[in-house]
Amino acid sequence: EDHEAKESGDTWLPSLITETPQEGFALAVTLSQKGVGTTQPDAEVRKAQRPEYAEDPDSLIAASHVIATHFQTVAAANDYWRE
Amino acid sequence: EDHEAKESGDTWLPSLITETPQEGFALAVTLSQKGVGTTQPDAEVRKAQRPEYAEDPDSLIAASHVIATHFQTVAAANDYWRE
Amino acid sequence: EDHEAKESGDTWLPSLITETPQEGFALAVTLSQKGVGTTQPDAEVRKAQRPEYAEDPDSLIAASHVIATHFQTVAAANDYWRE
Amino acid sequence: EDHEAKESGDTWLPSLITETPQEGFALAVTLSQKGVGTTQPDAEVRKAQRPEYAEDPDSLIAASHVIATHFQTVAAANDYWRE
Amino acid sequence: EDHEAKESGDTWLPSLITETPQEGFALAVTLSQKGVGTTQPDAEVRKAQRPEYAEDPDSLIAASHVIATHFQTVAAANDYWRE
Amino acid sequence: EDHEAKESGDTWLPSLITETPQEGFALAVTLSQKGVGTTQPDAEVRKAQRPEYAEDPDSLIAASHVIATHFQTVAAANDYWRE
Structure with a gap:
């Protein structure tokens, strides 16, 4: 599906x-990821980065901030x- | 309950x-945490990170910023x- | 009073x-601190951190940004x- | 086309x-890049920086945040x- | 005057x-500084920090961001x- | 003209x-720079900093974020x- 999206x-x-706030939150997550994917379109590179930032609390807080902005x-x- | 939520x-x-501003603030906190949980779904990893960022003032300020964004x-x- | 608030x-x-803009600004400060207090509920730890971030200009600017967001x-x- | 834009x-x-939300998102990406291009107008320098930030998850999250702000x-x- | 303000x-x-946009911008600057002053009320400490952040481009950009938020x-x- | 502005x-x-969105974007750039100039009024210092941040992708992204905030x-x- 990532291939198609590109x-x-x-x-x-x-x-x-969206039907519900919860689906709206999921859409905000998608938009945040899309923003990352636009700057780094190589899904393999993004996958390789995941362990790095998913273990860094500051990265997780920053990612949560982007989601919050899109959720607005x-x-x-x-x-x-x-x- | 974390298990269910996943x-x-x-x-x-x-x-x-929400009924009150204070409950609204609590919801903003929940939304902020959910944003983190979406990127790092492993509750054990998140728990292990807590001492690290809870003792880092800059991380706490950043977390407070995410809450502020959701509270808007x-x-x-x-x-x-x-x- | 911190004990009660918890x-x-x-x-x-x-x-x-609030009655005035200035009281509104004070409320924004309270909300910012509450966001920190939610993530680090131990008032002793927060007090111990204060010298660290209060002497770091970047931390002060970041704290001012959170206040600005709540003031909106x-x-x-x-x-x-x-x- | 970069030459012309300058x-x-x-x-x-x-x-x-824009016609659609998706085109609106693409415009937000353009606006974000334009903000970078205004501060660093040399397209060669920007191209040289790309490998650096495109491999840094924190840079990608920060770029995604700018896109989110413009998308609002x-x-x-x-x-x-x-x- | 700083003494009085405290x-x-x-x-x-x-x-x-305010009468004009320009006065509004000046007020946004004041609000940003007030946010810093609330967290670090000691004007002497703030004055001592000035050379540090005023020479750091990233600090200046961050300060400009706070001003932008208040200007909104x-x-x-x-x-x-x-x- | 910088001298006059001070x-x-x-x-x-x-x-x-402004007449057009594009002129509005240019005004957002001006406002962002003014925010920097307020904190560091010495144009010589600012000029000396330019090579530093214009070659740092993270600084450029941060500057683009301030522009985005003013553009809103x-x-x-x-x-x-x-x-």
């Missing part, structure tokens, strides 16, 4: 609207799933 | 609405608990 | 509404104290 | 409006592509 | 409203000085 | 309104140049 014609972000966007798009 | 079918974020979202969702 | 039943954040929230909650 | 008369940002702007401009 | 009864932030708040409070 | 009476930010403000001020 072909430019693919749609990976059809909408910011997704939550606003969904009017905070108020109803 | 099973994909579980609902851990049913709503962004939760507060907006609740219209700032104005009434 | 007991879960305590209310430390009844509202985001508090200011919006108060409609910027426009009247 | 000539001051060129228009590289005619609008923040682009998404708001497009009213979150709600319809 | 006495708790003093008003240093009567309003977020001040600009919104003033409805962006649109008229 | 004289307190000078107006360097008459408005946040400028874009909102201009209602995203929607018409």
Whole structure:
């Protein structure tokens, strides 16, 4: 699936609207990863980096910050799933 | 409970609405931790990291920043608990 | 008072509404500290860290950034104290 | 095309409006790169830096954060592509 | 004046409203410095740190980021000085 | 012109309104630089620092983040140049 996502014609972000806040959070995670993938498109390199940052608390906090920023966007798009 | 939360079918974020600002802050903390947990799903590894970052002031400030970002979202969702 | 605040039943954040911008700024400071306190609940450890980060300009700037983020929230909650 | 973009008369940002969220994300990436390019206008230097930061997970996370910040702007401009 | 500002009864932030964007930017600078001053209230220590961070480009960029965050708040409070 | 800008009476930010998104981005760059210039007013020192941070990818990403934050403000001020 990663291979497909890299072909430019693919749609990976059809909408910011989700059914639930939890799906919205999952979308924020996807957006964060996509931001990384844009700068480092080689999935093998990214996989090789994972042990490094997944064991570094500061990297994990920084990754959580990016997710939080995207979650602001997704939550606003969904009017905070108020109803 | 951590075990349950990892099973994909579980609902851990049913709503962004809380009764009080203080509960909203607690939700922001949960969201921050979830962001970390998504990148490092192994609860044992996360537990092992805790002494490291909990004693590093810069890590604590960074964690507080993530909470602040999520609290913006939760507060907006609740219209700032104005009434 | 720190002891009291740690007991879960305590209310430390009844509202985001303040009389003045300056009180709002003080609340933003409280929220920032609370974010740190949530991750490192031991007040003794936090006190021991203070000399370290209070003498590190980069830590102070980072702490100021967290305050700024919370102040955005508090200011919006108060409609910027426009009247 | 990089050469053209550097000539001051060129228009590289005619609008923040995009057809789809995915194009909006691509625009956020462009804006992030432009921010880097403004501070370091020499494309050769930037190209030489790429291996360095593309292999550093913390740099990738930081780059993803900038994209997230611009995506907030682009998404708001497009009213979150709600319809 | 720094001495006065530290006495708790003093008003240093009567309003977020300014006449012009430029005064708003100056207020954002003040708010950023106040955030630092809250964590390190000793003006002598802060003065001693100045040569250190004022010569470190990364510290200057971080300080500029805090100013940017406060400027968002001040600009919104003033409805962006649109008229 | 840098000399003039430092004289307190000078107006360097008459408005946040720009004709186009691209001019808005340029204004965001100016605001970011002004934030640096406020903390380090000596233009000679800033010029001496340039080679250092312009060759450091992490500094460039951090600078791009500040620009992104100011661009949010400028874009909102201009209602995203929607018409």
